[in-house]
Amino acid sequence: GENVEQHPSTLSVQEGDSAVIKCTxxxxxSNYFPWYKQELGKRPxxxxxxxxxxxxxKDQRIAVTLNKTAKHFSLHITETQPEDSAVYFCAAGTxxxxxxxxxxxxxxxxIP
Amino acid sequence: xxxxSQHPSWVICKSGTSVKIECRSLxxxxxxxxxxxxxxxxxxxxxxxxxEGSKATYEQGVEKDKFLINHASLTLSTLTVTSxxxxxxxxxxxxxxxxxxxxxxFGQGTRLTVV
Numbered sequence: 001g002e003n004v005e006q007h008p009s010t011l012s013v014q015e016g017d018s019a020v021i022k023c024t025x026x027x028x029x030s031n032y033f034p035w036y037k038q039e040l041g042k043r044p045x046x047x048x049x050x051x052x053x054x055x056x057x058k059d060q061r062i063a064v065t066l067n068k069t070a071k072h073f074s075l076h077i078t079e080t081q082p083e084d085s086a087v088y089f090c091a092a093g094t095x096x097x098x099x100x101x102x103x104x105x106x107x108x109x110x111i112p
Numbered sequence: 113x114x115x116x117s118q119h120p121s122w123v124i125c126k127s128g129t130s131v132k133i134e135c136r137s138l139x140x141x142x143x144x145x146x147x148x149x150x151x152x153x154x155x156x157x158x159x160x161x162x163x164e165g166s167k168a169t170y171e172q173g174v175e176k177d178k179f180l181i182n183h184a185s186l187t188l189s190t191l192t193v194t195s196x197x198x199x200x201x202x203x204x205x206x207x208x209x210x211x212x213x214x215x216x217x218f219g220q221g222t223r224l225t226v227v
Contacts, residue, residue: 006155034215043205043218044156089155091216093209100146100209100216104155 002027004092006103014111019077021106023090026071032093033066033073034100037086044089048075080110114140116208118219125196125226133191133222135206142208145189146216147181150203162189196226 003026013019025033031052036044050057050064050073057064061080066073077084090103115138125131135145143164148156162168162183170176178200180192193200205221 041203041221041223043220044216045218046215049215087153093216100207101158102156105153107153 002101021075024072025092030092116219141186
């Protein structure tokens with residue numbers, strides 16, 4: 001099955017700096033890569049996603065890049081704010097398995 | 113977007129009792145529901161996949177008899193933790209996939225504490 005790895009597990013940045021979270025996946029059939037933000041005790045919220053026919057996608061301060069050849073994708077948050085502090089999960093979706101596989105999560109802390 | 117409603121959001125139960133968690137798709141039909149377990153500061157661990165009208169598919173290492181899953185209709189899937197023990201205390205969350213298995217609509221999650 002699919003194996004998604006995520007790094008780093010924890011990340012602290014100063015407010016205004018950028019944050020980058022990286023994920024790798026193993027199943028070349030995966031074609032959908034969402035990123036979720038989860039605040040403590042709440043459900044994960046989709047913040048951005050990318051499909052395998054696109055290399056990069058941007059939404060205001062958030063961007064995601066995908067390298068299908070290398071099987072890795074990254075989340076970039078620019079001009080970080082304290083409210084960006086949360087746990088972020090990457091995931092890989094494979095239509096053949098009809099399942100989502102999540103990365104291990106990154107706890108992001110933005111220091112005011 | 114689609115809404116998945118999960119109840120209860122928090123439950124405390126005595127060791128040995130059973131707890132049922134419900135997930136309802138409010139404005140769409142969910143033929144599939146994923147059930148996850150999440151320990152503090154850890155990722156979502158897929159426990160099982162339920163499909164309407166058929167038996168659930170459990171991930172390796174998940175006890176079928178302990179975590180009973182029922183998906184009796186296109187809008188309701190339930191997870192029953194049977195004979196709960198303190199080690200079952202966790203955050204349980206359901207998720208229904210969108211069309212083409214893109215996107216995942218999550219329930220609010222259930223924090224289970226077994227005392």
